[in-house]
Amino acid sequence: MELQAxxxxxxVFMILLVLGMxxxxxxxxxxxxxxxxxIPFDIAVFSSAQKMVGSINSFSLVAIPFFVLSGxxxxxxxIAQKLVDFAMxxxxxxxxxxxxxxxxGNALFGSISSSAIAAxxxxxxxxxxxxxxxxxxxxxxxxxxxxxxxxGMVVPPSTAFIMFSTIAGGASISSLFLGGYxxxxxxxxxxxxxxxxxxxxxxxxxxERDKSKSTxxxxxxxxxxxLLIVIIIGGIMSGLFxxxxxxxxxxxxxxxxxxxxxxxxxxxxxxxxxxxxVEMSGTIMFLLATSSMMSFAxxxxxxxxxxxxxxxxxTDSPFIILLLINxxxxxxxxxxxxxxxxxxxxxxxxxIVTSIGIDPVHYGLFSIMNLCVGSITPPVGTGxxxxxxxxxxxxxxxxxPMIPFYVIILIVLFAITYFPQLIMxxxxxxx
Amino acid sequence: MxxxxxxxxxxxxxxxxxxxxxxxxxxxxxxxxxxxxxxxSTLTEEFVRFSLVWLGMLxxxxxxxxxxxxxxxxxxxxLNKKNKRILEIIVQILFxxxxxxxxxxxxxxxxxxxxxxxxxxxxxxxxYIYLSVPVSGVIMLIYSLMNxxxxxxxxxxxxxxxxxxxxxxxxxxxx
Amino acid sequence: ACGATNGEIGxxxxxxxxxxxxxxxxxVIDAMNKFGELVEEKSDGEVxxxxxxxxxxxxxxxxxxxxxTGAIDFTKVSGSALESFSKDYAIFSVPYLFDxxxxxxxxxxxxxxxxxxxxxxxxxxFVGLTYYDSGQRSFYMVDGPVNHPDDLKGKKVRxxxxxxxxxxxxxxxxxxxxxxxxxxxxxxxxxxxxxAENNEFVLVTAGHGDIAKHYSYDEHTRVPDIMIMNQETLxxxxxxxxxxxxxxxxxxxxxxxxxFKEAVEEEKAAxxxxxxxQFNEVDKAPFQEAVQPLHDQFKNSEEYGDMYKAIRDxxxxxx
Ligand code: NA
Ligand code: NA
Numbered sequence: 001m002e003l004q005a006x007x008x009x010x011x012v013f014m015i016l017l018v019l020g021m022x023x024x025x026x027x028x029x030x031x032x033x034x035x036x037x038x039i040p041f042d043i044a045v046f047s048s049a050q051k052m053v054g055s056i057n058s059f060s061l062v063a064i065p066f067f068v069l070s071g072x073x074x075x076x077x078x079i080a081q082k083l084v085d086f087a088m089x090x091x092x093x094x095x096x097x098x099x100x101x102x103x104x105g106n107a108l109f110g111s112i113s114s115s116a117i118a119a120x121x122x123x124x125x126x127x128x129x130x131x132x133x134x135x136x137x138x139x140x141x142x143x144x145x146x147x148x149x150x151x152g153m154v155v156p157p158s159t160a161f162i163m164f165s166t167i168a169g170g171a172s173i174s175s176l177f178l179g180g181y182x183x184x185x186x187x188x189x190x191x192x193x194x195x196x197x198x199x200x201x202x203x204x205x206x207x208e209r210d211k212s213k214s215t216x217x218x219x220x221x222x223x224x225x226x227l228l229i230v231i232i233i234g235g236i237m238s239g240l241f242x243x244x245x246x247x248x249x250x251x252x253x254x255x256x257x258x259x260x261x262x263x264x265x266x267x268x269x270x271x272x273x274x275x276x277x278v279e280m281s282g283t284i285m286f287l288l289a290t291s292s293m294m295s296f297a298x299x300x301x302x303x304x305x306x307x308x309x310x311x312x313x314x315t316d317s318p319f320i321i322l323l324l325i326n327x328x329x330x331x332x333x334x335x336x337x338x339x340x341x342x343x344x345x346x347x348x349x350x351x352i353v354t355s356i357g358i359d360p361v362h363y364g365l366f367s368i369m370n371l372c373v374g375s376i377t378p379p380v381g382t383g384x385x386x387x388x389x390x391x392x393x394x395x396x397x398x399x400x401p402m403i404p405f406y407v408i409i410l411i412v413l414f415a416i417t418y419f420p421q422l423i424m425x426x427x428x429x430x431x
Numbered sequence: 432m433x434x435x436x437x438x439x440x441x442x443x444x445x446x447x448x449x450x451x452x453x454x455x456x457x458x459x460x461x462x463x464x465x466x467x468x469x470x471x472s473t474l475t476e477e478f479v480r481f482s483l484v485w486l487g488m489l490x491x492x493x494x495x496x497x498x499x500x501x502x503x504x505x506x507x508x509x510l511n512k513k514n515k516r517i518l519e520i521i522v523q524i525l526f527x528x529x530x531x532x533x534x535x536x537x538x539x540x541x542x543x544x545x546x547x548x549x550x551x552x553x554x555x556x557x558x559y560i561y562l563s564v565p566v567s568g569v570i571m572l573i574y575s576l577m578n579x580x581x582x583x584x585x586x587x588x589x590x591x592x593x594x595x596x597x598x599x600x601x602x603x604x605x606x
Numbered sequence: 607a608c609g610a611t612n613g614e615i616g617x618x619x620x621x622x623x624x625x626x627x628x629x630x631x632x633x634v635i636d637a638m639n640k641f642g643e644l645v646e647e648k649s650d651g652e653v654x655x656x657x658x659x660x661x662x663x664x665x666x667x668x669x670x671x672x673x674x675t676g677a678i679d680f681t682k683v684s685g686s687a688l689e690s691f692s693k694d695y696a697i698f699s700v701p702y703l704f705d706x707x708x709x710x711x712x713x714x715x716x717x718x719x720x721x722x723x724x725x726x727x728x729x730x731x732f733v734g735l736t737y738y739d740s741g742q743r744s745f746y747m748v749d750g751p752v753n754h755p756d757d758l759k760g761k762k763v764r765x766x767x768x769x770x771x772x773x774x775x776x777x778x779x780x781x782x783x784x785x786x787x788x789x790x791x792x793x794x795x796x797x798x799x800x801x802a803e804n805n806e807f808v809l810v811t812a813g814h815g816d817i818a819k820h821y822s823y824d825e826h827t828r829v830p831d832i833m834i835m836n837q838e839t840l841x842x843x844x845x846x847x848x849x850x851x852x853x854x855x856x857x858x859x860x861x862x863x864x865x866f867k868e869a870v871e872e873e874k875a876a877x878x879x880x881x882x883x884q885f886n887e888v889d890k891a892p893f894q895e896a897v898q899p900l901h902d903q904f905k906n907s908e909e910y911g912d913m914y915k916a917i918r919d920x921x922x923x924x925x
Contacts (some may be wrong), residue, residue, distance in 0.1 A: 015852065017502075017503050018503070018506055019506065019518065019521075020502050020503065020504055020506050020507030020518055020522075021502060021521070021522060021525060022500035022501065022502050022522060022525075022526075023494055023500070023501045023502060023503070024491075024500055024501070025500075025522070025525045025526065025529055029525065029529075030535070032512060032532075039677055042540065042673050042675075043677045044537075045532060045533055045536055045537030045540065046540045046541055046544070046675050046677070047536050047537075047562070047672065047675070048534060048537050049534065049537035049540065049541040049564045050532045050561075050663070050664075050668060050672075051537040052488070052533075052534075052538075053484055053541070053561055053563070053564060054565055054664055054665070054668050056483055056484050056487040056488075056558070057480050057481070057483070057484050058480065058483075059476050059479060059480050060459065060786070060788075061487075062479050062480070062483050065483075065486065066454075066455060066458075069451065069455075130534060134558075165788070169503075171788070172788055172789065172791065172792055173788075173789070174789065174792040175792065180624070191491065194579050203718060217486055237796060237798065238796060238797075239795075239796030239797040239798035240462075240466060240798070241462045241466070241798070242785070242789050242792075242793060242798065243789075244458075244789075245458055245461065245462050247458075248454075248455045248458035248459050248462070249459070249462065251454065251455050252459060265518040268556060271444075271448065274446045274448040274451060274452065275447075275448060275451060277451065278444065278447040278448060278451060278486075278490050278493065279490070279494060279497055279499055281486075281487075281490060282447075282487070282489075282491055282493050282499075283494050283499055283500060284491025285486075285487035285490060285491060286487075286490075286494055286500065287501060288487075289487060289488075289491060296663060296664075297659060298659070299662035299663055300663065304662075316493065319570060336503070337500075337501055337850060353658075358864050363645060366587075392907075422454035444881065465762070465781075465783065465798075465884060467750070469760070469781060470781065471762065471781050471782060471783040471784070473767075473772045473784055475767075476767065476784055534879060541671075544671065544674060544675065545671065547691075547730065548671075548690045548691055549689075549690050549693075551689065551690060551766075551767045551768050551769065552767050552768075552772075552784070554769075557690070593841060
């Protein structure tokens with residue numbers, strides 16, 4: 001039964017997916033086909049409609065449209081340059097300073113916009129051409145930008161974690177957020193280390209920062225943007241509001257900041273931004289709604305147990321189980337976006353890892369980092385193509401220069417997989 | 432036809448947009464009521480959840496109108512114009528089936544089953560929440576039929592292309 | 607639902623019924639599994655039960671709906687989740703409805719009281735089979751014990767999304783703060799709330815004892831869990847099979863009450879050992895007095911008046 005159901009689910013889903021059908025529809029069709037094996041038509045369609053509502057009827061998920069909206073407002077507020085200036089204060093006279101600035105800028109910008117592509121175009125768009133002008137290799141500059149662009153997806157606020165928490169039956173969002181900061185920092189530090197090493201080896205010139213902007217001016221300009229991050233961490237740690245409520249605060253804060261402080265956004269632009277937020281969250285929520293049908297169909301036909309039984313029957317070594325899961329997710333991440341991959345694979349893998357004593361928060365942290373890596377891995381990694389076009393280089397020419405960065409990312413990924421204390425100390429500290 | 436679509440788009444944009452803003456304000460109120468007024472609100476959470484369900488369902492239908500759903504485009508990118516058109520027709524037919532079978536039929540079943548179920552804090556019939564599914568299903572059906580009409584008559588091809596570009600922008604930002 | 611499918615295939619084959627439940631503590635899971643074993647045994651293998659554990663198919667509210675439609679045949683949920691479906695179940699949320707544990711069991715074992723409640727959802731497509739003990743609910747706080755309602759003054763206490771629970775904390779002088787269970791730990795840690803109310807299993811199983819060190823036995827509510835079954839499935843079974851189901855439910859309940867008690871003791875010992883949680887007994891009189899308006903509400907209501915009276919007639923004072 002499980003085998004037959006699993007095969008139908010997988011085959012229908014893969015065929016539709018490869019044909020280029022919308023992921024939401026591929027999920028719904030394959031789930032219906034599977035459900036009809038075991039329950040009458042009327043009950044199958046009722047359950048599907050029920051799951052669509054049930055998956056969204058969750059207070060935590062309200063953070064998705066809210067963070068999407070605040071990200072859009074911030075993007076339009078023109079804060080990229082301000083964050084670049086801020087990051088330059090720190091990178092200073094280190095070899096490869098501009099590249100390091102790019103890494104820090106991507107993490108900061110991504111923390112606000114949660115978008116790898118937006119970060120690599122906004123921050124990289126400013127910094128990559130500058131690096132080329134200063135004599136850095138364009139491939140080097142592009143690689144640093146690409147390798148660090150996805151960090152913003154794990155640095156909170158992160159819709160990926162909110163989604164994971166809902167699927168994982170309420171792993172604490174606050175804990176995931178705090179762990180996400182650590183993952184983002186480790187990832188960034190890894191890229192920075194490689195960037196400095198290569199810059200030194202290649203004797204890249206040390207670039208002075210633009211002295212026309214005083215430190216004070218840079219701080220005055222950039223600190224209000226950075227405060228959003230402080231507000232979110234502060235809100236969680238001080239008990240003023242929950243991680244979810246912070247999302248509403250961030251909308252109001254972003255709006256006030258860009259309307260009245262930066263004056264980069266006008267009242268007239270706001271309806272357009274809201275519509276954009278509606279459309280983007282609609283895409284995400286449609287996917288959420290349909291993928292809950294798939295989880296239901298899988299659970300009803302016992303597919304997750306069959307898979308976990310197969311994996312656990314193969315080996316009982318936690319080391320190998322985690323290795324297998326990481327490899328599967330890396331491959332999945334190459335072809336699929338982070339959101340659907342979380343929705344589809346969490347119900348399958350989470351019971352396996354919890355049965356070998358892994359904390360759901362820990363699993364959430366490394367699995368989502370893993371899937372984010374997929375956005376910059378060929379052949380479908382969109383981040384790779386966007387990063388290449390920002391630097392005006394060919395994707396093929398990046399494959400070799402990217403290798404040291406992929407290596408460090410994989411080292412970080414495996415470190416956080418096998419040494420949870422590396423990332424769990426902050427969530428454990430706060431609960 | 433284009434005019435009707437525009438009207439439908441605008442209506443949905445207004446309804447969803449206002450819902451989103453109201454939700455932000457209600458969550459802000461929840462924080463203020465608890466921290467400043469020291470009188471935690473007991474209705475806000477359920478209200479926000481139910482609004483989110485309606486927003487989620489309506490915006491899902493809106494997304495079908497905008498053709499901005501996620502897909503793996505590895506194969507379709509390599510297709511010629513004629514095959515792309517066939518593919519696009521299949522996509523829209525699947526949306527028609529999905530909206531009729533699951534959203535309208537299944538959603539109506541869920542709505543009528545839950546009309547007598549009363550929500551704990553707002554005391555609303557749960558059927559009002561489930562009603563979002565068939566209602567959005569009807570809108571999704573209208574959109575996918577319009578999309579099909581556009582493909583067959585070629586009238587909409589230009590808008591469709593413009594929309595494709597918009598779609599890519601949205602997806603990029605979504606990542 | 608599946609019963610019909612199998613019936614078509616042939617009468618020799620067993621009827622396979624589906625039982626799904628949300629996340630539960632191990633003793634309760636054991637009891638539910640025991641139910642399946644007993645059904646199989648008592649029906650001579652004619653009825654077999656397949657389990658979908660840990661909320662795989664949805665939360666409690668959704669599981670009830672799935673039982674309504676026959677997607678699943680059984681579930682076991684908290685009595686408070688059933689309030690949305692039948693108002694009869696709301697009576698269990700009334701604080702100090704029961705004077706003591708003994709009073710609670712006397713009422714739950716009285717068929718003249720429970721049967722009408724179990725049958726109240728028949729028109730919706732399901733009925734109650736039996737109850738499971740889920741213990742008592744008391745306040746547990748971060749800063750200090752609750753010996754008197756005054757100790758709740760100005761304290762934010764997390765409650766369930768239930769009108770009665772909210773009113774209760776208000777009447778006792780605290781600030782009710784409804785929120786999801788997954789954020790309770792962090793919210794206590796960050797002082798967003800000062801405490802919550804639940805049975806002892808939140809302390810070690812959910813880890814709340816790490817933050818909240820004071821568990822005060824004010825024992826304000828005892829809401830039973832209820833095992834429910836799809837009506838059509840039940841009607842589709844032979845008389846002997848129905849008898850097997852009812853007997854198995856009854857015996858698994860007896861088993862559950864026994865293992866639940868033991869588990870509570872284990873949980874308490876673990877809470878003391880792991881987190882140094884302090885348990886204290888409380889004089890309930892001032893609490894009972896404070897929530898009297900809620901009692902009056904139910905006593906004088908047309909809907910609940912008779913049921914309320916029947917339950918109170920079995921109270922310790924009346925013994
Ligand atoms: Na982020
Ligand atoms: Na990807």
